Amino acid sequence: MNICILGAGALGCAIGAALTEGGSDVWLINRDARHVEAMNRHGLRIERAGRDTYLPVKAARSADEVGVVDLVVVLVKSFSTREAIEGAKSLVGDNTVVLSLQNGLGHEDILAEVVGRERVLAGKTYVGGVLLGPGHIVSGIEGKETLIGELDGSLSHRAQGIAEVFNRAGLRTTVSANIMGTMWDKLLINVATGALSGITRLVYGELYAIPQIRETALAAVAEAMAVARAAGIRLSFTHPEQAWTLAAEGLPAAFKTSMLQSLEKGSPTEIDFINGSVVRWGQRLDVPTPVNAALVACIKGIERAQILSRKEHTA
Structure with a gap:
């Protein structure tokens, strides 16, 4: 699956790294030039479970460098949701799904206004991450659950397909019929x-x-x-x-x-x-x-x- 993490800070990098290791083609988007340069030059440095590793990743400052993807995972700060998705329309094609895993409430409505409600999935994740410096994170994915779902509460094939991709990457994910x-x-x-x-x-x-x-x-x-x-x-x-x-x-x-x-x-x-x-x-x-x-x-x-x-x- 072609995936773009829109907002690749600590949490976005932790999830993006897992998906990359799970075999997905992942882009990490972040506006910080030093962060992006460090990841592209040296790989993403990840500290987890007592191990310190470098993972080759693809990072960019703009969605225009990426093109259309299958899945956009939105992880920008809540107050930046509209600006971020407005600037990332080039990621969205006919079959693109946009999934918010942000903290708080209301992001899904903002995303729906920009890309159409039919494209949007909502979700929450208990995965953790800490940004220690440019291209350097602590990742906390072990045993942490992620839940995703359709806004109308249906159990769709596309939501299940995304959950399967996440699970193969070690991100324990289930589809919820009670996303609110x-x-x-x-x-x-x-x-x-x-x-x-x-x-x-x-x-x-x-x-x-x-x-x-x-x-x-x-x-x-x-x-x-x-x-x-x-x-x-x-x-x-x-x-x-x-x-x-x-x-x-x-x-x-x-x-x-x-x-x-x-x-x-x-x-x-x-x-x-x-x-x-x-x-x-x-x-x-x-x-x-x-x-x-x-x-x-x-x-x-x-x-x-x-x-x-x-x-x-x-x-």
């Missing part, structure tokens, strides 16, 4: 750890060592579960503890959430599409979400402080 429930399940994972890791600047090993952080995480997840129930969403979790536990399963103690990685780089976070989604849905459904609102406020404050700090240093 699946997406909310993953949202709960991100609600549990993303903002708290970003605020405290702690990696997983330290984050999970503090009882007060666990209590706050469970409260945030409980709010999100209450919102989901009010919206009629079928969740697989029955208790907030499940989301908190699953978030760290199979990942190293040094793992950093994508929100923490964004803050360390001074980049905008996806808070509006994660805890912010819980707050917006809660307001719509009249479900209180004070813990999530506080986490959003803290992350927004950190983002603002970073902007002001950069201005001071460039003045």
Whole structure:
């Protein structure tokens, strides 16, 4: 299968590397020239399960270098979804499928507006990755599940075919007939750890060592579960503890959430599409979400402080 990873950062490279090793013809797209050059010149450096290897890959800064593919896996940051897919129309042919594996909610609707709803699959992945430098990642795919599905809940042949390709590559993947429930399940994972890791600047090993952080995480997840129930969403979790536990399963103690990685780089976070989604849905459904609102406020404050700090240093 010809596959393009649109947004080959830490997670995109981890998934793209697995698919490459599984025999697919994979392109990795990232706007960072140093990252792309390092991968093309030396291969993608991957640290996983105590091993450090270099994998030859194909990387590009623009979709125009790639051409039409069978599958576009969208992994850009939530706030860049429309810009990214608008700039990647050259990847999309008559039979191309566009699959979002992004964090948060709402990306599938943006993709559908640009390429047509009939082309779009939604999904969530529990695979992890950390970008250590240009062309250098830590990959966490072992035992981590990926779920994909049609927006109408049907169990299509094309979704099953993509799942088979992923499974052959060691990415444990199943097709879901309840993709909205699946997406909310993953949202709960991100609600549990993303903002708290970003605020405290702690990696997983330290984050999970503090009882007060666990209590706050469970409260945030409980709010999100209450919102989901009010919206009629079928969740697989029955208790907030499940989301908190699953978030760290199979990942190293040094793992950093994508929100923490964004803050360390001074980049905008996806808070509006994660805890912010819980707050917006809660307001719509009249479900209180004070813990999530506080986490959003803290992350927004950190983002603002970073902007002001950069201005001071460039003045």
